[in-house]
Amino acid sequence: MSGIGHGPAPGHGRGRGHGGDIASQKAANAQAPKIPHLLRRVGALFAPHKLALSVTVTLVLISAALSVVPPLLTQRVFDDGLFPGTGHPNVGVTITLVVAMIVVYLASSGLGVWQTYLTATVGNKVMGALRVKLFRHLQSMELSFFTRTKTGVIQSRLQNDVGGVASVLTNTISSVLGNIVTVIAAFVAMLLLNWQLTLIAVVLMPFLVIAQRRVGQVRARIATATQESLSDMTAITQETLSVSGILLSKSFNRQHAETARYSAENETQVALQVKETMSGQWFFAMVNIFLSSIPAIVYLVSAWLLNGGTTDITAGTIVAFTTVQARLLFPLMGIMQTALNLQTSSALFARIFEYLDLKPAIQDAPGAVGLSASDPIGEVEFRDVTFRYPDARDEERPTLDDVSFTIRPGQFAAFVGPSGAGKTTVSYLVPRLYEASDGAVLFGGKDVRALQHDSLIDHIGIVSQETYLFHATIAENLRYAAPDATQQQLEAAARAANIHDTIAGFPDGYDTVVGERGYRLSGGEKQRIAIARVLLKDPEVLILDEATSALDTISERVVQQALDSASHGRTTLAIAHRLSTVIGADVIFVIDRGRVVEHGTHAELLALDGEYARLYEEQARVSVAA
Incomplete structure (x- = not known):
């Protein structure tokens, strides 16, 4: 299969007339799958x-x-x-x-x-x-x-x-x-x-x-x-x-x-x-x-x-x-x-x-149950979780290695660490987009493997770094989370995400077509629309996967205000690259090489003078130099 950037350079591709030779080779080697x-x-x-x-x-x-x-x-x-x-x-x-x-x-x-x-x-x-x-x-x-x-x-x-x-x-x-x-x-x-x-x-x-x-x-x-x-x-x-x-x-x-x-x-x-x-x-x-x-x-x-x-x-x-x-x-x-x-x-x-005939690797288990109002919805726990990506080689170290932590309902928990440490993988395992290789991920006190996947996802909202918007109007993109939402509900969510005034300033307002993948909007505008979309869903748990890392300083400040509003009263897992965005977190987990090496508040971690303190000082120096 072909991929971007790997094609022949001009003058070095297959010449005219070679298509027939390649076609003959493909035809000779092609075999349809054997289906009983x-x-x-x-x-x-x-x-x-x-x-x-x-x-x-x-x-x-x-x-x-x-x-x-x-x-x-x-x-x-x-x-x-x-x-x-x-x-x-x-x-x-x-x-x-x-x-x-x-x-x-x-x-x-x-x-x-x-x-x-x-x-x-x-x-x-x-x-x-x-x-x-x-x-x-x-x-x-x-x-x-x-x-x-x-x-x-x-x-x-x-x-x-x-x-x-x-x-x-x-x-x-x-x-x-x-x-x-x-x-x-x-x-x-x-x-x-x-x-x-x-x-x-x-x-x-x-x-x-x-x-x-x-x-x-x-x-x-x-x-x-x-x-x-x-x-x-x-x-x-x-x-x-x-x-x-x-x-x-x-x-x-x-x-x-x-x-x-x-x-x-x-x-x-x-x-x-x-x-x-x-x-x-x-x-x-x-x-x-x-x-x-x-x-x-x-x-x-x-x-x-x-x-x-x-x-x-x-x-x-x-x-x-x-x-x-x-x-x-x-x-x-x-x-x-x-x-x-x-x-x-x-x-x-x-x-x-x-x-x-492909079997989904992640399916509801026989007898899977839904979450009930009596469950501690919003509580997230990892118990001795180890995870390897499906295509990883056996000799490679696991992406997460024996990770354990507990986040209480309503807490703001941040995950920080160097690139490739395994932070984003945590955000994949909570909504069960991937399955833990060993150990257990608990949501609302129950193993996510014992929960109906639809019930689990209904309680989780995700805002990622790479915001995806459909080539449709702003209103249609927002209603993806709540198809029956009224105009008043759209505007309330947009206000909470600090984007309503911007939308109202467009000639077509909420009927503005955002273009392919939202390219008619700035990065900050797309991100705030994504936040408004999550607010319409109104989940108990919010996952923020480096939601501001790709933004400039001014856009980051505006989006961060929207994120602070969105996370209020919800359990929040924030995957952060910039430590300045999570200083006020209730608990910060420092992940390095797939392990939780430190955890505590910002002040407690600085006092430890360990990995977090090193990362914080390094980012502070870069900020001053800039």
């Missing part, structure tokens, strides 16, 4: 639509049966209407048979329209449900899944892979059933017309089926490689064309390099698309030649049989047979094409089910 009972699981997607499917199957059966009636009527038109034994056309019989043929055509067309509507409705509903199911499942995945997987790759599974199976979901049932019934009916009709000609028409069919299976296996590998390439392209687009990505590329003058990286992957994608389109074309060309030659062979065999006097074939029989033969061979070709598409789509279904 894949076809059964795909079939289960249609279970909620049994009635519509039953009606569709009935329509397909009727339509398929009707499709072989006109050729049989054609035989009667020739033998009984146009060329009867009397030597003169029988106009009455001809009219009756022609009218019957027209009625059949009208009925078939009407049933076909109804059938198309039902299959399109069911197929698109199934595809929509599959997309939502995948999205819901991704929402349940743990945080570490998203930290190790590119957003563009996830988006590609959700959009490209699900979209890639759309035609299979909407057309397969009617196509397969219709063609199978048509083939069977046509085969029976051909036998009734002449068994010798039938043998000639179907003798090579088994060889075509074997060839089709081989072509399908090749196309499935190419389809897997194509989707992987699409994932790479989506990841590049998501990374480089976001506001942050374009700002980075412009800052380092890497636009040409990013274009070259995208162009190289695009060449691979184009080559793979061509390969997928062309795979099997020679096979279908040979099939088409065979199908087109059958009528001529039928004429030749008919002449031979008539000349030998071994058959009583009539002109009507020959015309009807060649017409029915088309009803057999072209649906049979359609079945092979559908089978080929199914083999290709199986790779996409496998990629979709691969994600659906």
Whole structure:
């Protein structure tokens, strides 16, 4: 997978024409995930639509049966209407048979329209449900899944892979059933017309089926490689064309390099698309030649049989047979094409089910309970907690090592220490975004692993250093925490966060669109809107993860006032880089190399003359020098 800043520099990327070589390599190496009972699981997607499917199957059966009636009527038109034994056309019989043929055509067309509507409705509903199911499942995945997987790759599974199976979901049932019934009916009709000609028409069919299976296996590998390439392209687009990505590329003058990286992957994608389109074309060309030659062979065999006097074939029989033969061979070709598409789509279904089969690392335990009013909500305790990130090597020291502390309801607790000490990890373990490797994290007196996750999160508000705002209005961003909040509640929260006057000064007020990730606002404004959003949630516990570390001094002062207001009356865990922001904390925990090495008030820690005192003096010197 590709990442920002790692693309080829201009002049050093893959040259034009290399996309085909890379595409061939990708296609040869690509393997779809092995998913047990894949076809059964795909079939289960249609279970909620049994009635519509039953009606569709009935329509397909009727339509398929009707499709072989006109050729049989054609035989009667020739033998009984146009060329009867009397030597003169029988106009009455001809009219009756022609009218019957027209009625059949009208009925078939009407049933076909109804059938198309039902299959399109069911197929698109199934595809929509599959997309939502995948999205819901991704929402349940743990945080570490998203930290190790590119957003563009996830988006590609959700959009490209699900979209890639759309035609299979909407057309397969009617196509397969219709063609199978048509083939069977046509085969029976051909036998009734002449068994010798039938043998000639179907003798090579088994060889075509074997060839089709081989072509399908090749196309499935190419389809897997194509989707992987699409994932790479989506990841590049998501990374480089976001506001942050374009700002980075412009800052380092890497636009040409990013274009070259995208162009190289695009060449691979184009080559793979061509390969997928062309795979099997020679096979279908040979099939088409065979199908087109059958009528001529039928004429030749008919002449031979008539000349030998071994058959009583009539002109009507020959015309009807060649017409029915088309009803057999072209649906049979359609079945092979559908089978080929199914083999290709199986790779996409496998990629979709691969994600659906992922088990969230953090789930509610059996018998998990919710927090009750009698619980000491707001009390946070770590008991001998050790934590390693999922991708950490065994020889690496744990991020947190045997950490224990207790924060009482309503306390303001600060966590300080050098970068990489494990401060932010504490803020991840309290809301159970990650799971402790050893020990226990308690919230409201209960192990968080025994709590319903929704109940736990309902009592916690988080303000991080990296504020995320949607490309929507300020009001919509605020209501993310409380969808039913009134305008008065929005303004009250904004006032408490010291941002209301700023919002009121915008031409559109609370209807101001903040732009992608809030880029139309300053850092301090975004942070105060994030604080107002948390205040609307009104949690008992507030986690502040270096919420002011990225701000200038003036913005920090304004935001700090908002944070002080937000933390009033709540249990607050403040992850702090600047010690000046937590001097008034009720308790300060000093973390170094994953351990709590000191704790106490600001004054107590200075008196210890230990790690905290050293950090404080160091920051004081830097502040004076600045």
